[in-house]
Amino acid sequence: MDVYLVQNSRKVLKDGLLKRSKRRWSPLPFNIIENDVPPFPKEVDLVASDSSAAYKVYYTLSGPGVTEDPVGVFSVVKETGMLKVHRAVDREVTPQFIFQARVFDRYTNQETDLPLPITVNVEDVNDNAPTFTGQLQFTVLEQSNTGTVVGKVNAIDKDEPDTDHTKIRYSLLSGTNLFYINPETGVISTKTDTLDREVNDKHLVTVDIRDMNGALNGLSNTATATIVVGDINDNPPTFKKTSYNVSVMENQEKGLILRIPIEDKDLINTPNWNSEFIITKGNENGNFRMERDPKTNEGLIYLTKPLDYEKTKNLKLDVMARNQAELSGTNAKWVSIPVDVTVGDVDEGPEFTAPIVRFTVQENTPNDTLIGTYTAVDPETKSSAGIKYYKVSDPASWINVDESTGQLKIANTIDRESHFVVGGVYNVTMKAVDASRKTGTGTVIIQVEDMNDHVPDILSKDLVLCEKDGGEMGSVLVVAEDKDQAPFSAPFSFKLGEKHDDKWAVKPLNSTAVMLAQTKELPTGLYTVPLMVGDLQGFGSTQTVTVRICRCRNGACLAQQNSTSLGVWGILAMLLGLALLLLLFLVCSLWTNNNIHSPLPTSSFTLSATMSILYRIMFTWSTFSLQKLAYLGTEEEGRYADDIIHTYGFEGVGSPAGSVGCCSDQVNQEDLNFLNTLGPKFKVLAEVCTNK
Known part of the structure; x- marks a missing residue:
């Protein structure tokens, strides 16, 4: 693989110094094959700078795959720039390496070109299965x-x-x-x-x-x-048998009477398998109900109401089984089977012609009056022969029952206003007993009709009328009630009795009450007023109410106390007690002073003068008090209730001597012998007076 080095500037010699100009390295990316086989190292390609034409150079590498993780994968031959790979590389771990190449002058160790990024791509081989x-x-x-x-x-x-x-x-x-x-x-x-x-x-x-x-x-x-x-619900439940039979005794209490197993091919414990059962026929009276056993998926038939052999000896039920989910993917239908219920006969007690019978009776009907007959029959024979009748409950003992016939007669006066009558109804429970001592019960409801046997009665006949200032006329509320019901009760009529004294007038208020009002100014005191009160039928009586006219506080008469009730001697005893109390203080003071400063003659003189002064003060007070009492005695009763002596709280709680007032525990206020038995009270006073 060739490496192209593009030179875009030249080095120039200036002022005798070697200057380096910018260069750009643009080599193509290098490629290696992943998981290459030994031997290693293997040459990849040359990394060369065109500055090598002008200088004696050497090359270095740095970065990932060389000096950084994974370290030592690549190296470069320093003098030639040959790039080498030293071990197999996994593309799925490291698909590419990017590291840096640099070129230096061998003599000056100065870089002769700019650093060059080197890219090595790892070529894939099909070494991974999907x-x-x-x-x-x-x-x-x-x-x-x-x-x-x-x-x-x-x-x-x-x-x-x-x-x-x-x-x-x-x-x-x-x-x-x-x-x-x-x-x-x-x-x-x-x-x-x-x-x-x-x-x-x-x-x-x-x-x-x-x-x-x-x-x-x-x-x-x-x-x-x-x-x-x-699963889909493509299989309806099916019964294991084509029909079922079950026997039930009459009057049998409610409970489970039959289990019906089924089969269902659909997925267990899902709505496609869970069953539901419906009695489609024969349960019109609601004697049965069906449930599903959640563990076995069986149909359970329960008896919910007792059966009567005399009425029904046999019942034929149709029971349909279905699933909680609707059928799907099938033409099948829900299926039903017959269940035959046989009712067994039981020797039962007599039954009254009706569980409850009602008779209407007017209150105060005479004793021994026949009000009706309540009989029973044997359910098997439909006959009343040999049946006896008794009362089980008759709270007020108002009814007699004929043992043989079941006739009901009045035994005692029936009172509609009795607490035994609730809502106008009185109940009697009866029992019928046959020859075999079997029993049956029934209820007699007596509807008690009202009679006008009560007159309206004034609820409160003692009334208070608070005296008003400025001659204003007062009035009081009069309320009546009648134990009878309409039309023998309210609305009531009120009017003054024949012997009234024209001091009062009746003013209507509502159907059961009036206001009794003064017609003239009246002094305080008690007044009796006759009132005639009648019901809607005019049935009533004259009743007397008492009206007390008085001075009031918070709607009640003031306490009826007379200021002279203490008596003259009571007042004098109280004043004397006060004087003696002052005297005791003075004696203590003089006695103490005499012992310290004064000779006996001076002390005697002072004591005598003190007694004289006290004497004058105390009967001056008594004269004034007698005048006050005489004045209060002329006033109307209760008028000056706030101006008389009052009893206040006991202040001696917790003291061995109790109250230090000398008269606080005297009942007889005219007895002065207590002066000789002051006891601990005097000791307390003496301690107060003693100069310690």
């Missing part, structure tokens, strides 16, 4: 049309792209009677429409891939592709 990629398992539904795509086989080849070395051709080595593969694309398709999952649910086909476009000298690989045949 390989399969991706999955080799496909699915196609049974009975698919001819030409239905099953899947695509994928393969790759590591050799040079876009050459025969990587041009792959596909072929089938087996399964060619059912499937076809496109030789260029690898797509597998069906060759027939007869695939049947129930005959063969899986096919194994051998696929061959070969490069060199399938030539005999091409490299190849084979693999097995698995083609699964998918």
Whole structure:
């Protein structure tokens, strides 16, 4: 291979110095064959610079394949520029090398030309067989049309792209009677429409891939592709028998009575196999239901309502089996089989003519009145002979039952307003007993009709009317109720009784209430007012209400206390207690002062003067208090309730002496003997007064 060196400038001698001019190296790329065989090294081609004509030069190489990984693949003969390769190269690992050549003057070691990039291409040989990629398992539904795509086989080849070395051709080595593969694309398709999952649910086909476009000298690989045949619902469920029989006793409790096994060729535990069962005939009364056993796929018939032998001795059911999925790819239909149900006879207890019977009775109907008859019959004989009747439940004991005939009579007064009557209905439970002691029960519903046996009654007859200022007239609400129902109750009529005193008037409010209003200004006090209250039928009575007119706070009369209720001696005792308390403080003070500073005569004089002053103060106070009490006594009851003595909280909690007030625990306020038994209270006061 030749190397062309293009010179575009020359060296010139100037000022006695050697100058280097630019050059351009333009060699063609070098080629080597991958996986070349020994011996090595082998010559590749010359790398030469046209500066070698003017200078004595040498060559160097650097870069990948020389001084960088992979190191030592190439070298250059220093003096001649011959490029050599030292070992085999794999194109699939390194398809190309690019490294750099440089040329130097042997004497000055100066470069005589610009550096030259060297490209070495590795030529491909067909040393890699094609390989399969991706999955080799496909699915196609049974009975698919001819030409239905099953899947695509994928393969790759590591050799040079876009050459025969990587041009792959596909072929089938087996399964060619059912499937076809496109030789260029690898797509597998069906060759027939007869695939049947129930005959063969899986096919194994051998696929061959070969490069060199399938030539005999091409490299190849084979693999097995698995083609699964998918299920369609082309097989309906079938019964193992042509009919079934089952026996059920009458009055048998609900539960499983029959299992019906089936067969289905479709794929197990899929909608194509899962069964569903329908009773298409004979279950008009809803005595049965069907379910599927999820483990066995069997049909299960359940009894949901007891059967009656006397009414039905035999039932013929038609049971159809189908799948959850609709049929496909077949002309078959869902199939049904007959199921014969035989009902067994049981000796049963008597049955009442109806489970529930209703009679209408007016309240207060006289005792021993016949209200009706409730009888039972033997289900087998349809006769009432020998049956006895009893009460099971009669909460208010209002009914008597004739044991032999089942006649119902009034035993006690029926009251519609009784709490035993709910919504106007009273219930009695009865029992019928036959000769074999078997029983049956029934319910008697008594609809109680209302009578006008109650008059309207005023709910609250003690009323409060708060006194208003400025002579304004007040009124109070009067409400009545009647235990009877319409038309024997509201709307009510209200009017004043015959003996009223014209101080009050009735003002309608609604159907059950009026306002009782003053007609003139009235002082505080109690007033009785007769009121005649009647129902819609005019049935009623005169009732008396009491109206208290008073001064109010928050809608209630003020406390009815009289300021003089404490009594004169009570007030005096309180004042005396206060005076004695002050006296004790003064005595303590004087006693302490006397012991420290003053002689006894001075102390005695001071004590005497103090007592005199206290005496004057205390009965001045008592005179004033008596005048105050006399004034309060002339006022109306409760008028000055805020101006009297009040009891306040106990302040001695936690103290061994309790409250230090000397009178705080005295009940009899006129007894002054407590002065001799002050005990710990005085001790507390003394400690306060003592100068420590």
